[in-house]
Amino acid sequence: MGLVLAAELALSGASVRVLERLAEPETSLKAQGINMPTAEALDRRGLLPAAEQVQRDVLERVGTYGRAPEPGDRRAPDARFTGHFAGMVLDPDLVDWADPDIAAHTAAAGARMVPQRELEALLAEHVAGLGVPVHRGVEVTGLHDTGDGVLVDTTDGPVRTGWLVGCDGGHSAVRRLAGIAFPGTAPELTGYQAVVDIADPEKLANGWTWSSAGAYRCGPQPGRVAIVEFDDPPADRSTPITLEDVQASLRRVSGTDVTLTALRATPTRWTDNTRQAAAYRSGRVLLAGDAAHVHPPFGGQGLNLGVGDAMNLGWKLGAVVAGWAPEGLLDTYDVERRPVGAWVMDWTRGQIAVLRGDLKSAALRGVVADLLGTRDGTTYAVRKISGVDQRVDLPGDHPLVGRHAPDLWLADGSRLADHGHGGGFLLLDRTPDGGFARLATAWAGRVTTVTDDHATPTGVLVRPDGVVAWACDTTDSAGLADALHRWTGTPVREPVG
Incomplete structure (x- = not known):
């Protein structure tokens, strides 16, 4: 997502501008929630209170999936927002909320129900506060990588x-x-999302309903419908969607003569087109978000995947621009994000296979429903959908290494994330003599050290994207210097042992 990337680059000190093709913010229906890594990314930049307010507003409109956290209650919210798999809503009463990975990520649980439109508005305000210019109504028409930069042709003139x-x-x-090539699988179906007025809502079932022609869902927001048709994709996805289009599709799938009288939001049309860029980088040109990968929109995974790309790339590209990046740092962007993108593609492909209306898929759906009706099955799905078990393959034996930092509460009542609003690396030092902090002074300006009373983990080094780069449960600093060199480059002064 461009706004997230722009903010991360600005925090790193880079000069950045955003070229936006659309003249006005998009109003069409898109993702209706975010996963835990995205919520925690907002938390690390001081945006959690605003996101929590968005969730409270959403809950007032559509009702709750459990107890919503009270304002200011950030230590133990009831994290009961579960999501669905192929239309099968996951029962929060079946989830093992004591699962270590789930229990370790609850502080930002009050900001999961943040629709994409509201998230973009929140991020636009954040970017404006950082002084990043956003040029709307500007399209990229050509580019030339000169080796030391990129000359970009736009409808507003050339940009160097x-x-x-x-x-x-x-x-x-x-x-x-x-x-850059974009291989993958071609689309085979068409989906719609819309908010409508229905003259005869009694003709439709609540929740997800299947037929041989497709599947549809009504709710949870009043008048909100989602439709999937198991036929060929539209000849032209760019054509405007009319009320008649949505009504005709809903009638075919539901087998009723239901009548829609008005569109209350700009509807969206989607397919199961699933592709991943052959490379996330070509010289001085990089890709992030849907430009790097596309797939069906189940569970808002595309939004979360794009935010993850931007958080990963932002600090790395910022380090390159600032001149302190270790050799090969930018290459780790593709290495780390490509597997996550490939997993999301398969996760959504699997849902398409289960969602279809043929007898074989219906039989498979029954098997999956049985599995999701168990405590282990539901907990597994929630771990995946929420993103709490995402991991980057990094060197190190500690179980936290490569994972997104958990809720690390400090003796003063704050959390480690509260100290990362300005970007950069965070080092938690719980040694009695402050040994980790002394070592990190050699990287002053890149690493912010937070000291705390002794507890475990004793030391944690968190990258700007929230990924733990090093951790230990003892006072031994072995490995910390290597991790600092690996991720934050050459020290500005000689390290203190």
């Missing part, structure tokens, strides 16, 4: 920049102009 990141969606002009 050191680096160009395409965050311009599944039909990315940047990806096409950079000559």
Whole structure:
């Protein structure tokens, strides 16, 4: 997501501008919630209170899935937002909320129900506060990588920049102009999302309902419908969606003559087109978000995947621009994010297989429903959908290494995340003599050290994207210097042992 990336680059000190093709913010229906890594990314930048307010507003409109956290109650909210798999809603009463990975990530649980439209508005305000210019109504029409920069042709004139990141969606002009291939599987079905007025709602069932023609869902927001048709994709997805289009699709799938009288929000049309860029980088041109990968929109995974890309790339590209990046740092962007993208693609492909209306898929859906009706099955699905078990393959034996930092509460009542609003690395030092902090002074300006009373883990080094780069449960600093060199480059002064 371009706004997240722009903010991270600005926090690193880079000069950045956003070129936005759309003249006005998009109003169409998109993802209705975010996963835990995305909520925690907002938390690390001081945006959690605003996101929590969005969730409270959403709950007032559509009702709760459990007890919503009270304002200021950030230590133990009831994290009962579960999601669904192929339309099968996960029962919160079946989830093992004491599961170690789930229990370790609850502080930001009050900001999970944040729709994409509200998230973009929140991020736009954040970016404006950082002084990043956003130029709307500007399209990229050409680019030339000169080796030491990129010359970008736009509808507003040429732009010279050191680096160009395409965050311009599944039909990315940047990806096409950079000559990056986009292999994958072609679309085979059509889906709609809309908020409508229904003259005869009694003709439709509540929740997800299947038929041989497809599947549809009514709710939870009044008038909100989601429709999937198991036929060929539309000939032209760019054509405007009319009330008649949505009504005709809903009638075919539901087998009723239901009548829709008005559209209350700009509807969206989607397919199961699933592709991943052959490379996330070509010279000084990079891709993030839907420009790097597309897939069906189940569970808002695309939004979360894009935010994860931007958080991972932002600090790394910022380090390159600032001149202190260790050799090969930017190459780790593709290495770390490609497996996550591939997993999301398979997760959504699996849901398409279960969602279809044929007899074989119906039989498979029954098997999956049985599994999701168990405590272990539901807990497994919630771990995956919430993102709490995501891991980057990093060197180190500690179980936290490579995972997103858990809720690390400090003796003064704050959390480690509260100290990362300005970006950069965070080092938690719980040694009696402050040995870890002394060592890290050699990287002053890149690493913020937070000392605390003795507890375990004794030391944790968290990257700007929230991933734990090093951790230990003793006072031995072995490995910390290596991790600092690996991720934060050459020290500004000689390390103190």
